[in-house]
Amino acid sequence: MRRIFILSLITSLLYSCATTKIKKIRKETAQMLTESLFDNQFLGVFIYDPLNNDTILKYNSEKYFTPASTTKIATLYTVLKTLPKKIPALKYYTTADTIYIEGTGDPSFLHPYFKDSTALSFLKKYKNIKLYLNNFDSNAYGPGWAWEDYDAYFQPERSPFPIYGNVVSVYKNDSLTVTPSFFKKEVKVLMAPKAREHYENTFYYNPDKNDTLETPFIVDSTLVRTLLEKALNKKINLVNTFPKVEKQTVYSIPTDSVLKRMMAVSDNFLAEQLLILVSTTLSDTLSVTKAQQYILKNNLADLKQPPRWVDGSGLSRYNLFTPEAMVHILKKIYDEEPRERLFNLFPIVETLRAPTDSYGATNAPFIYAKSGSLGNVYCLSGYLLTKSGKTILFSFMNNHYKQPTAEIKKQMQLIFENLRDKY
Template identity: 55%
Template sequence: MKFFLLIFGTLLFFTSCKNSKYSLDSNLYKNSFKGVLVIDPIKKDTLYNHNSTKYFTPASNTKIFTLYSSLHILPNKIPALKYSIQKDTLYIQGTGDPTLLHPYFKDSIAISFLKKHSNIALNTSNFKDNKYGPGWAWEDYDTYYSPEKNGLPIYGNVLTIHKGNNLIATPNYFKDSITFSNLPKRREEHTNMFYYNSASTDTITTPFITNNNVIKDLLEDILQKNITISSRLPEGDKNILYSVASDSVYKRMMHKSDNFLAEQLMLVSSGVLTDTLKFKIAKEYILETKLSNLKQKPRWVDGSGLSRYNLFTPESMVYVLHELYKNLPKERLYTLFPVVNAPKIKKEDTMQKPYLYAKSGSLGNNYCLSGYLITNSGKTVIFSFMNNHFVRSSSDIKKEMHQFFEHIRDTY
């Protein structure tokens, strides 16, 4: 009898899932491209499959691969500095750690360490990447979500400006480079000259240009001591100073879809694997070792998903999500993924119990969502739903997607 009920329930779900195609085949998706894969990880059943082996622009769903890579490569705390002491001089190298005086983390472990030394030499030769990822939009240079990458980030590589009784700039080093202006841009493209609307009371965050001199000057301003730029580090093993708990960075990256953290985590990962900070090193290591069984190898060009050059399939997303599901305690896994709330259509929707733990990804005309769905019966299913090239509003797309998710939640 129990067996019969199980078979009947399964057939009922598949039938109702097919009937639910009214939403996925609605005119909303006309002339656009969608891919969906939903699996039951315990039964190893495929519950829904549509275009799951086709390639899509994933946007910030790319951060799922960055999370997976970081969890496999990085220790429990983020490496903050590599250093070596020779005679009376402390030689330091950045590891790509994004948390040093970051507006959110405000980590100062490295600063406290550096204050103990009188003579400091900074070497930056280990950073071998470009400051921007391939395919990033050039006009985003002054937007908060597109800071430059580098080997020794500081203040999140952004200038934060707000106005109370006086104009407050963090870091204060750039205060004399701020001009009141009504121009739509917030910074000159090729110089650290910033603009702030005199009538504004908003807090704005603008990336600054990073180079050896800027990083050196910022450190000197904080430490109130001279720093030299060294072309080399002493031979031999290097010591490592650690900063914050790695999970705190992963959680911030996933919950806020923080592009800067994602990019820097891939650099930190490459620095753990080798002596070089370069996205490609960490990417190739993961694809060639931990993810060598992927049936559709992605075109993976950055850690954040800012680039439209990225191409991933729903099947690849679900594969990585399944690996995370198998290898992480559920309470830790679901903490790393943000809760996704359904679009509020009715007032009573505000009381809805969370059931989606997933990462979204948005670019113009693209919206993707991949993660874990908890059904009313207590089952967990893993899904990736990718939408590309739609010309309707993304809110319409989200409402249709959530009808599909709610159907699975209520019937499986």
């Protein structure tokens, strides 16, 4: 009895110490959030311990915020739950002498980074190719995208059969190199307010530039056919209908390679096209909305605060997520995916402090997270590894601030370091 009593007493004391420690961490974190830096802005925070099912801190965590590119976490989860290990490159049907093909939204086809030619090699075997492009039920631009960014590298058009990443790449060495070369005659070397005309595929390259310029081109059916013809060096016919048959699928590169790139460089084009790819596994119609509705109904029906989710990338300010909803999705990924895969897909955040800070990071990386930035918006959601070996899930959403983003990041880093060292 005495031994049981002593063990019970020790357990009680340990629990009491642990409770006191957590209370202290909560108090310290809350104090850091009361800094005047955060006064004139909208701030939402949710920090959660999945092992103990314990909320460490919540502040405005049930309110809706503009998530910016942290929206890609929802896109990531959708892909993880729906797409196979390899990207569906295209769907097809063959007759004796003809192949009918339709796009799946695969962004990797002849993409400047992936340079995948799986579908190209497959199509070279066929003499008669009929291309169907009427399976797309989304707009080229997402709801609320900035119209003035039509020529910006980060806002290529969405389409059913992307090619070359839907951008023209131009760089100057001894001479001007243009990819795809089809556009070379449309590139003018001169100073201009924009990199492309608004309503036509005429491009401008600053003669003083030394780096690669990537500019979205306007996508239409005739252009896609022409670019594909040039790549294959054979004639292609556009068709308005696809035979009502069971289609087969060609697969290309590993899905994780596209996801990793999307998360690492916050690639908006990849995010949008990945949701289109998801829809090709659900029906014959390619639709961003269809993919979003599916995952919200089937895998995220338990969200306490359902989001307003309008695109895959977070470019739109119409998107609205709560910090709690974001952590809820992070927990699902944490529970359902192997740790190695999870931390391979999420970018490592070395430090949020400026590299010139004398007290910069000197420890091993401990944050795996996705950031999101728009004007007056900075968000960060992901996983924090503590020195005690625990994994903490968190979502910070900063909206409507006017001070430098660097100051916001610096204060967040202090909070993260305190959690790392003491939790």
